[in-house]
Amino acid sequence: MSWRLRTPETGLLVVDVQEKLVAAVQEPAGWVERVGILVKAAKLLEIPVAITEQVPAKLGKTVPAILQAAGKIAPVSKTKFSAAEAGKGLGKKRVLVAGCEAHVCVRQTVYELRLREVQPVLVADAVGSRKISDRELALQEMRHDGIVVTTTEAVLFELLETAEHPKFKELQTLIK
Secondary structure, eight states: OOOOOOGGGEEEEEEOOBHHHHHHOOBSTTHHHHHHHHHHHHHHTTOOEEEEEESHHHHOOBOHHHHHHHTTOOOEEESSSOOHHHHHTTOOSEEEEEEEOIIIIIHHHHHHHHHTTOEEEEEEEEEEBSSHHHHHHHHHHHHHTTOEEEOHHHHHHHHHOSTTSTTHHHHHHHHO
């Protein structure tokens, strides 16, 4: 199966971008901003979005910037580390995965999505971990296992396909 992204076949899963986690996850710089860009772009392109929260009573709610970008999309609370159920619920062949932490919830989500016959596409610059070594090792492992690992900008231009896309200028302003 090709990993090429087409808007009708693609969903976005935002994993656990919560107050207490975000405060602890500093690497890579700007990762939460890129999650917000992905959410805004998904809305512009009419790509369905799911947002999860790992035990929000302990880790807090999704950060305000992501909630604002998401609009009426309500986060789904979970206790299981994997968010694959929410990703599978998008009903798409391919699911962009962003959030934290790369080596726990994101990693387990990616592998479980694949087991559920959904192709995960990991947006690496929109994924964080508390320790840079945990993040780097998780990304390396997933790439080695055949998971597509890419960037926010690559994903957006892949979805647009052409500079003549009616949403090109709006999306271009998100990444500049």
